[in-house]
Amino acid sequence: MPKLTKAKLNRYQKVLIQILRELGAKVEHIEESVLRAEGGASPDEAQEFGSENYSAELQINIIQNEEEILREVHAALDxxxxxxxxxxxxxxxxxxxxxxxxxxxxxxxxxCQRKVEENGEID
Ligand SMILES: [Zn+2]
Incomplete structure (x- = not known):
């Protein structure tokens, strides 16, 4: 089973949390667990993370349905x-x-995404 490195997982986790933020979702408890997982970032680092200049506009525009995005982002975090x-x-x-x-x-x-969109499901 292929998988991403831990560093990449951490990076995408931050990106996903940033999307939640931009959607106005409550993400405090997720951030806490991320910071814990990173081995105790200092408050300065946490601040920097919060203001990270990553724009999620592109992603958000792909699917207009905010609830669907929230669901998908949470599923991705899982x-x-x-x-x-x-x-x-x-x-x-x-x-x-x-x-x-x-x-x-x-x-x-x-x-596979194309198959899903054409057939509604993967058989
Ligand atoms: Zn595939």
């Missing part, structure tokens, strides 16, 4: 916890990182 993040749920191949860069909560690689 996958990070389970170390299955970044792996296509249909074919078990790594999702290309350039895809994760624009759609960090992607469940599928491009090929």
């Amino acid at each position: 996958r990070i916890q389970q170390k299955s993040y970044g792996v296509c749920e249909a074919c078990d191949e790594l999702i290309p990182e350039r895809r994760l860069e624009v759609l960090p909560y992607a469940r599928y690689c491009v090929g």
